[in-house]
Amino acid sequence: MPHRDSIILNVDDEEAPRYAKTRTLTHAGFTVVEANTGYEALRKSEDLQPSIVLLDVKLPDISGLEVSGIIKQRWPHIFVLQTSATFVTGADRTRGLEGGADSYLTQPIEPAELVAAVRALLRLRDAEEKLRRLNETLEQRVQERTADLAAANARLREEIKQRRRAEAALVQAQKMEAIGHLTGGIAHDFNNLLTAVLGNIDRIRARAVDPKLTRLAENAFMAAERGSKLTAQLLAFSRTQKLATQPVDVNALIRGMSDLLNQSLGPAITLTLQLAENLPHALADPNQLELAILNLAINARDAMTNDGVITIVTSQVQITLHEDDALPGSYVNVAVIDNGSGMSPDVLARAFDPFFTTKPAGKGTGLGLSQVYGIARQAGGSVRIDSEVGxxxxxxxxxCESSDAEKITAVEVAPQAGVVSETILVVDDDADVRTLVGDYLSELGYRTYLAGSGEAAMKILEDITPDLLLADFAMPGHNGAEVARAIRQKLPKLPILFFSGYADTSALEAAVGKAPLLRKPFRPNELATAIRTLLNQGSA
Ligand SMILES: Nc1ncnc2c1ncn2[C@@H]1O[C@H](COP(=O)(O)OP(=O)(O)OP(=O)(O)O)[C@@H](O)[C@H]1O
Ligand SMILES: [Mg+2]
Structure with a gap:
């Protein structure tokens, strides 16, 4: 087997044995280089980097033992095969091996023994080399595997974080949903009461001749109106009010509000607007959006001492992932930013809850952000708060962006006072509201029929054909939409006006198409206007 890559350095000052060894090894296929002295051996070891140095112990300059020590120290990968005369003792051999030699042969050496010893050392060298390479790649493999594991671990952590965020968002959404149902229900009942209270007080006020009585009625009316504002806020939060969503130029809306904002904020606070150019129209109820921005600005004002700065920024944002509670898509973003006190995580977690406030009694009701939340969600958008204490x-x-920018305008027609003779059928399960509406319509000159349920209404229809149906949308049993559908089968052209404080407008539209809706609590003249508009449209 030739060993072309393996150079053997044969070191011996005596020519005959050196020659014999070179010859043997050359025959066996090895490349052999010779050296006569210790120093020459060291020089050639450095230059040629032989695989094996065949080293005679007795040299003219420095001893073979010393040469062996130096070689093993400087080039540990070179194997040293020490040879010596027959007369050396076992102790000499031990010294040789301990000085660094890898193997030891005593002269005279059998050619076959020499070749076998050299081959054995080369095998050892190969095995060592393999082991070294294995070690190196092992380390590399361990490093790769460790990196893989670290990456997997980081991915897992990120997933856990995302999952936690999603879970928290879900819990928050469920909580808001539950509170929304509750407040919506309360607000609905409360609205019925207020409608009756407001309507009756209004009529007392109109009839009172005693100025003291007028003042009392005035006070009661104002208190009831405050109550009605409160229920409006609750309804906004519970997303059950009827929104007049339309394409809105948000920048124009904000510019139009700046006087109002500056007045509400006071001179100590600076208001800055950063409105994006070419902002698409947004889908919103402009009145409600104004209210929401005003709420946010007032919150910002309350969170600041003097010299505060409030910035209102508009921008267009793209959402690619399902984020918070917003679906992917293009949105118009309105941000109200302050440099005030910020919110602690506890406050932040509850900020949208209705009636959650940190303000002293009489200063805040805790409905501002609830209302903002409801307004945005009902229009198909979302709200988020980023806040840090200090x-x-x-x-x-x-x-949501609105693709078509055409505006929907409301028609308003003044009620015609005086003698009217149309017939109106009123369906409402709430007796107070029913009586109030009936009385008021009679006062206006309408012939009025009152029904407390859908069934009762159908009964009345067997005898009369009204000019208009006024129906409460949310009633137990058959709701207003079902009643309207049944009546429409009998009288397909009959104009219908719904009123409700609690209207699932999509259910309403699904049942009877786009139907006019009057929101409770309504003022008597609002009712009159709405009825007159519908009746005029019907006769036109
Ligand atoms: N910009 C803000 N900076 C710091 N805290 C805020 C900010 N906006 C709201 N908060 C905190 O969130 C709470 C709830 O706000 P929210 O607007 O719902 O109610 P409110 O301002 O207390 O009362 P209301 O708006 O009904 O008058 C506040 O009491 C306040 O602690
Ligand atoms: Mg507020």
């Missing part, structure tokens, strides 16, 4: 707060309302 740093400030940013509340962002995201609204």
């Amino acid at each position: 740093q400030g707060t940013r509340v962002s309302i995201r609204l």
